[in-house]
Amino acid sequence: MANKTSTTQSDLDKRGSGRITEPAKYLIDVLEADRAKIAREIHDEAGQLLISAVFRLDQALAVLPGAFVARELIQEARQMLDECGDELRRVAFNLRPRMLDDLGLLPALRSYLKQYAKLNDVELESDLEEPPKKLDHATELAIFRIIQEAIANVRKHARATRVRVRLGFTSGEAQLEVSDNGVGFDPSAISSDSRPRLKMGLAGMRERAAALGGEVQVTSRPLGGTAVHARLPIDGRYKA
Numbered sequence: 001m002a003n004k005t006s007t008t009q010s011d012l013d014k015r016g017s018g019r020i021t022e023p024a025k026y027l028i029d030v031l032e033a034d035r036a037k038i039a040r041e042i043h044d045e046a047g048q049l050l051i052s053a054v055f056r057l058d059q060a061l062a063v064l065p066g067a068f069v070a071r072e073l074i075q076e077a078r079q080m081l082d083e084c085g086d087e088l089r090r091v092a093f094n095l096r097p098r099m100l101d102d103l104g105l106l107p108a109l110r111s112y113l114k115q116y117a118k119l120n121d122v123e124l125e126s127d128l129e130e131p132p133k134k135l136d137h138a139t140e141l142a143i144f145r146i147i148q149e150a151i152a153n154v155r156k157h158a159r160a161t162r163v164r165v166r167l168g169f170t171s172g173e174a175q176l177e178v179s180d181n182g183v184g185f186d187p188s189a190i191s192s193d194s195r196p197r198l199k200m201g202l203a204g205m206r207e208r209a210a211a212l213g214g215e216v217q218v219t220s221r222p223l224g225g226t227a228v229h230a231r232l233p234i235d236g237r238y239k240a
């Protein structure tokens, strides 16, 4: 995908933003802990309340055989609560996929990509390799979040018909790539901001990777598709 007119994110790095700072890493940790807490609360508290409300509406329906209008209203409310439950599950999943904690990186990624392909009309090709050893939690999380954000960008901006996700491991390094055949953009037009940001985005991806001693390169050309390529050390240079 790269050619001589393309600009990579590391070119941009060289121009200005500098290295990751400790406060940025601290913010990422705090943000993740917070996200996990909010996701748990949505899932456990709000999710349980919804289930109880639906159960009570079903009970009310069972004892209201003749009241046609009331039955219709209750059925509508029930439908809304079901949809609300789906939405909450989606929000909680994006905040913090439990599967990442419960089952590990690959099942969480597979499930995420499957859900993505189902909801979006794109052809998804994925090639996910098992890590050669157990990765530390921060590395798993960074891999998941970078893929998640790159995929979100494809959905939001690329108008692509094909997405490819690849995760591989080479001597001491995880390498991941998300590429699409969409409209592309000019990376040099995107400002490279050195301040830690709480939103993810391309800058957030770079911060996350840099916090672990890795890097992210974005290669894109208008009308030429986009590829996000990240490398993260897995040799324990970083300890959470």
Ligand SMILES: Nc1ncnc2c1ncn2[C@@H]1O[C@H](COP(=O)(O)OP(=O)(O)O)[C@@H](O)[C@H]1O
Pocket (backbone or CB within 6 Å): 153, 154, 156, 157, 158, 159, 180, 182, 183, 184, 185, 190, 200, 201, 202, 203, 226
């Ligand atoms: N896969 C992509 N295809 C086309 N444009 C992209 C892609 N990824 C990023 N961009 C462009 O880069 C910009 C910055 O991306 P990002 O930092 O994630 O911020 P945001 O998604 O909130 O706009 C986007 O607004 C978009 O113009």
Ligand SMILES: [Mg+2]
Pocket (backbone or CB within 6 Å): 149, 152, 153, 200, 201, 202
């Ligand atoms: Mg984005």
